[in-house]
Amino acid sequence: MQVGASGFRAEHAAMLRMPLLPKTSSAATYADIGSFDRAQTVAYLDELTADKGFAEALAVSSPSLHHALDAVRRKAGEARPKALRKLAVSATRYALRAAGRPTPFGLLAGVAPVTFEDTCHVRLGSSHSKSVLPDGGWLRGLVAGWESDLDVLCKLRVVTNDLAFLRAERWVLPAGVEQEDSGTASSTRSGSGRTVQEVSVKNTGAVGAVLEAAHHPCPVSELLARLDAAYPTVPAAAKRKLLLRLVQQGFLLTEMRPPLSAADPLSHVITVLESIGEPDAASRLASLSALVDDYRETPVGTGLHRWHTAVEAARALHPGEHPLQVDLRVDAEVVLPSEVLREAEQAAHVLQLVAPDSAPPAALREYHAAFTERYGTGQAVPLADVLDPHRGLGAPAGYPGSERRLPGADAPGPREQDRDAVLADLALGAIASASLEVVLDDATLERLGGARPAPSTGVELCVQLTGTSAEAVGQGDFALVLSPVMGSFSPGSLSGRFSHLVGGTAALGGTLRRAADATPDRDALHVDLEFAPRSGRATNVTRVPRTRDELIAVGCYADRSSPAVRGMRDLALAADRDRLYVVDATTGRHLVPEFPCMLLPSMSPVAVRLMREVSAMSHDTWPLWRWGSLTAAPRLPRVRHGRTVLTPARWNLSDPALRDSSVDDATWAERLAAWRDRWHLPDRVMVGDGDRRLELDLSAPLHRTLLRRELDRHSNLILFETPEDAGCGQGWLNTDGKPFSSELVLSLLPAQPAPEPSRKPSFRAATAPPPRHDRHWLYGRLYVSTSRHNELLTEHLPRLLAALPSGVDRWFFIRYIDSEPHLRLRFHAEPDVLAAQLTPLMLDWVAQLRRAGMAGGFVLDGYEPEEARYGGREAIAAAENLFHRDSVAVLEQLRLLETEAIGADPQVLAAANYIDLLRRARGDAWTDWCLDRPRNDRAHAYFREHRAEAIRLLDGGGLRAALGAAGATAALDALDARDEALDAFPHLRLPRVLASVLHMHHNRLIGTQRASEENTEAVTRALAQIARGRRRLPR
Structure with missing residues (x-):
């Protein structure tokens, strides 16, 4: 090509x-310090850190190492040789980083x-010039100290943390900031070391009143006045302590905390202190700001004294190893x-x-499937409700606190298998020819x-x-x-x-x-995103400016009374058949939060992480x-x-002998040399984890020591050739x-x-009613392999149906796969009929199946009607009646397929049912509904393969004529009953409801395979196009 x-x-x-530093500055690291005495090692350290710019950089990035080196210089005679060598290795690592790794850091x-x-x-x-800001963790701790001062707190404005929600009699807040940042009850670990996924407080009248009043920014003094009016006999100190506790636990957020978009966080805090009449505190912080400015103005390599002065001034305000954060221009x-x-x-x-x-992560695909099963498509559901594990789905698998299971890895598809085979051919060919390049x-x-x-x-x-x-x-x-x-x-x-x-x-x-x-997604509303990272230090890499007029602000101080600012109450989740969307809860408009930053997902609040990952599902x-399945190979060539x-050439250093910590350095070096000879590993390599890489020369003893340390730190260590060797x-x-x-x-x-998408996402903005377990339904999950579904439905389910108590007025089934394939069977009757008659009957039937080897496990569960998916509570009974009639119709047609009384391919038969349903629901406009959907070229190839069969069905009068020709009276009666159910279901006029009905028909007739459903849709669309053309050009 x-x-x-x-x-x-x-x-x-x-x-x-x-x-x-330039690459040549690492020349000193080629020394063999293993043979050095104390004085020689100290001399090596002096040579290594002689560059004043590097000395200052070391003080900024590793204060502990900087101070240790100073101590050695002052008391060189007292240093133990082993400790000196360990210090030399650490300093060497930083020297190599300063000369070889471009990743910005201090x-x-x-x-x-x-x-x-x-x-x-x-x-x-x-x-060079510097950007100097307060370290995020240090500043969070400093602000928390002022917030804990009741005299200061009572002059601040606060807002309710909109990540908090009410569960039963308690307000609950998901785990937020880390313990080292604040030490409050909202940390992710308790004092016992046990992980705490949430913090809660009893919903007393006072707590509820405070959290409701502070939905928008509110002075603490006003909250105290409200409490005084409501609880005049409660001591004032108790009310103040209540507000203090809500702040410390994170339920109330103060205006003192700078937003991520603040270009100068210190100035933000100073301004707040000045505005509330705290001149002494403001002056102390302003003095620190001046010292920071002094340091910022010093050339790199001459600012060590001013750096120490600013750091000590910061630590006098609040302790911390890293009170300041520096970037270099x-x-x-x-x-x-x-x-x-x-x-x-x-x-x-x-x-x-x-x-x-390309495909979204497996956890999001599972979450999308669970969302559409629970809420359907087109329906916006409040984000807080979805994330609540008791009212909704909880967080996706892999998120903090989630109990959802990660789905098993998908089997490689044909294209991926072909790709892996080609890559294997290329890689093995290069290895066989001793070449490093493809x-x-x-x-x-x-x-x-x-x-x-x-x-x-x-x-x-x-x-x-x-x-x-x-x-x-x-x-x-x-x-x-x-x-x-x-x-x-x-x-x-x-x-x-x-x-x-x-x-x-x-x-x-x-x-x-x-x-x-x-x-x-260009027609969506793109908005900025503000939040508080779970770690204060994470704010150092998340300070990005505002670039949009509108904002999503979650779990942080913000004035959400502005129409341009949306919080958790304003956000919802919705889905179409392909993906999830973040939407405005009031209007249903698609929102795309933008946050140009590489923050680790685990450092975001769960709601923020989900919004970011959902918005990336289409990327x-x-x-x-x-490299696909070859990723773990010991050696792979440059491409x-x-x-x-x-991609540069790479080596997977997986030999267990190289991870043996019991051998001495000489033996280990011999093993490394043997491995290098076998796999043609060059002297110069890049080693490390992700973007934290070092360039090492394995001919140098110190560099080999660093490699051995990396092996101890990482279970899977990949080495790459250097860009210099890979390029020119x-x-x-x-x-x-x-x-x-x-x-x-x-x-x-x-x-x-x-x-442009042929159908732009459109979502109905409405709060889904809380799910309910309806006592009038018996719901069982029967675990059966997919290959046996049709046999069970056509040969064994009829025995149970024939014996149903007279009080059962409707039933339906669904094919499903979560962890394992199964059939979901649901029966409607009065609760006493279900309990006394149907449950024993059903258990006996299952026992017979299991004795016959036809079924595995069986689980009784609570049925939650998909009201939101099918038009609301008032529509669900009519929808369930349609499910029943469609189930009966499908069983009749499955029997005809099994006995070959009708010779249609299942997907063509499903398309005939689609057309039958669409004609009843839309009349002559059924073709328009089909042709509004985009053409799927892959699936259209299936139609071309079955074109003659499909057109015969269309020309022959459709599904009913085909069934009549087969003498299938019961199947025709089932279609008539299904028509009556369709007529009694007015919500079918809604496109999303009609799409769900068709989707579930395919599920019952064929199964859950997405490719099969796309083939059915392609046949339906193609026949619609033919039918429309014939109407316009009659023969």
Whole structure:
């Protein structure tokens, strides 16, 4: 295949990431300190930390290591050799990080803007600048101290934490901030070390009144006045302590806590202190702010004294090892040729072509299935209700506190199996020929994936530009090496928190808007997102500016009286048949929360995590090369296309002998050498976890020591070849002939906007009624393998139906698969009939099945009618009657299929039933309803294969004529009864209800297979198109 033009266009501004020191500064780390005495080791440490910039960076990033080194210098004669060597290894790690890892962290590495033109221009200077903010964890603790001062608290405004909800007689708050941040009862661990998933408080009259009154920001003094009026005999101190406890537990949030979008968190707190008349506290914090400004202005390498002064001043206000957080803006002017962007666009295009099929995570797929089963499609359900494990579904599997089970891994599909086979052929061929590289040509690309749809969402790539010099890069002599571990399907995620250093809020907002405009969700309302991360320190990487006019603010202080601000009460979850959506609870409008940050999912409140992950369900998820089933192989080759290395060569250091901690260093080094010889592992490698990588040279003893430590820390350690070895050198970014490592962060958007969805999501905004277990239904789950469903339904279920008590007026069945396949059987009667007559009868029937080897387990459960899915409580009885009549009709048709009395393929027969149902519900407009649905090209291939059979059914008078020809009187009577049930169900006119009825018919007749249902829909749509054409052009 011809690769063709890329489906991506890169943004013309990017971010450079580079370490503080050049690669040559790591030369000292090649020393063999194993043979050093005390004085030699101290001398090594002095040489390693001689650079003043590195010394300052070390003080910022690791105060404990910095102080330990100072102590050694003061008392070198007292240091034990073993402790000295351990210190030397730690310092070596930081030195290698400062010389080789571009990931921004303190002063060890920083960022700079990059632009693209027709030329190449690079200037590196030494006038780096700093961004200094309070550490999020330290600031949270400082603010909590003031909040715990009743005199201060009584002058603040508070708002109810909208993550709290009422359960029975208690207000409940899911686990929030970590214990080290506040030490309050809302921490995730109790004093005994037991994990606490929530904190609660009794819903007394006073508590309820306070939490309701503070729905919008309210002065604490006003809350006290309300309590005084309601409870005049209660001591004032008790009322104040009640409010203090609600603040400490997180039920009330104060205005003193800065939002994530605050550019200057210290100024925010100072302003609040000044506004409430706390000048002394404001002055102390302002003094710290001035010291922070002093340090910020000092050149890197000269600020150590001012750093210590600012840190000590911060610790005098509140203790903490890391009271301040620093980011670095490196002094660099970088203009690269636009040809680099074109190469990156082509690389992203190739990655998309060869990527595995994209799908949401398994936990979200299971959650979507559970949501649609419980609430149906098209119905908005309050987000808080869905997340409540007692009223709703709880959180998805894998979330904190969730008791949902992760579904089993899906078996690889045919395309994935084919892809794995091609990858195995490529990898094994490279290993057999002792080659480190596979080159993807057009034929290989065709084997790996073939044509794919154009991208529907953007990506953010992390790439390393390699070239011998800037001049060479300008002449097109360069190679790109894609990061094997870093990338994002959301442009701005890697660069968003540095926007104040590299481009500003306007540039970030422009990228986000252009990215949104290219997606299928462009007509949704895109909004900013504010929340409080579960860890205070996590705010250090989540401070991103506001870029949208409207905001979702959850679990944080916010004025939700503004129509532009939405909280938990304003949010709902909804679904169509493909995915979940976040929607406005009042209007049903689709909302897309934007938060350009790479925060770990576990650091977000559950509601925030779910909103972010739900909004990403439609995203392509392939910014990295995937080796599929070969991932655990000991060695995999580099993969190249054009001038881009899509993934560097890698080695999985899985040999148990290398993890034996009992052997001495010499023996371990011999084992490593043997493993390296076997698998052709070079001297220079990148090692580490994710983006926390070090470049090591395994010919150096200290570097081997660091590798052994990494093996002890990680159960699965992957080594990659260095970008310099994979590409063509790292000389383009240098000063005075000293090269620097670097990475480029590039945002790429779809070259063309994704096609408009044929049916835009539309959701009804309504609060679903609480689920109820109806005592008039007996519901049993009979576990039977899918292959035996039809036999049980046609041969064994009729025996039970023939013996039903006369009081059973309706029943229906559903095929289902959760952990195991089963049939769900539901019977309606008066409770005494169900208990005294039907239950024993049903248990006897199940016992007979089990003796015959026809069934496994059987479970009686409570039936929760899907009222929201089928039009509400007033409509559910009519819907259940239709379920009953459809079940009877399906049993009759299954018998005909089993006896071959009717010769239709099951999916064609299902399509005939669809048409029969649609004609009754829509009349002649049935074809319009079908043709409003998009055509599925894959499923349409099934129609082409069965075209003659399907058209014979249409020409022959449809389903009823086919049944009449087969002499199936009972089946025709069942269709007549189903028609009566359809006529008695007026809510069928609602598109979402009609779609659910058709979906459940397929379920009963065939099963739960999505591909089969799509085939049925394709036949129905094609026959509708033929029927409409015949009406317009009569023969």
